[in-house]
Amino acid sequence: DAGVIQSPRHEVTEMGQEVTLRCKPISGHDYLFWYRQTMMRGLELLIYFNNNVPIDDSGMPEDRFSAKMPNASFSTLKIQPSEPRDSAVYFCASSFFWPDREAQYFGPGTRLLVL
């Protein structure tokens, strides 16, 4: 399997612009997680899905952030409007039969810089 795929790998945008991050989980995995990593706060869970349904979005920082999973092989994380404090690395991870069986497997991340 190709592993978790994220795009783009790098994104530079200006404050106020809309940003869309994309994730393709490992085939057959039914859990998908979005994380954010910063130097100040470390790795934080933003939201996770089970069978395409959002289960816990308590980590989403504010209404500017939204996430969707229209099907089992695709998810998006959208920031609108973006702000400089959103600059971070955003990771997507997937798992199967979480948390009782499989580990979480991470994608390479999207490095976002908001100017």
Added chain:
Amino acid sequence: KQEVTQIPAALSVPEGENLVLNCSFTDSAIYNLQWFRQDPGKGLTSLLLIQSSQREQTSGRLNASLDKSSGRSTLYIAASQPGDSATYLCAACSGTYKYIFGTGTRLKVLA
């Protein structure tokens, strides 16, 4: 609320040494605990997953143990190599099946 701590924050050792990385968590009601490796500018690589019913897991030169009663997990690396240099993160799953990550231990193995 679960809190996860990793000590030390940084560690430098000569090649060939056996070493132990520590991970502490405050809520013993965990479902599992996972150890990851992160290279600079890269994603996280899964190393070992320990379910709450297990005491340890082994993969090659790595051995991870779990003691829920004391709120501790350790990652043992045998015969360290320069290629082991990276940041090691632990994550504890509790509550609504969410991972809480530690801040990591930056390991440098000197040739």
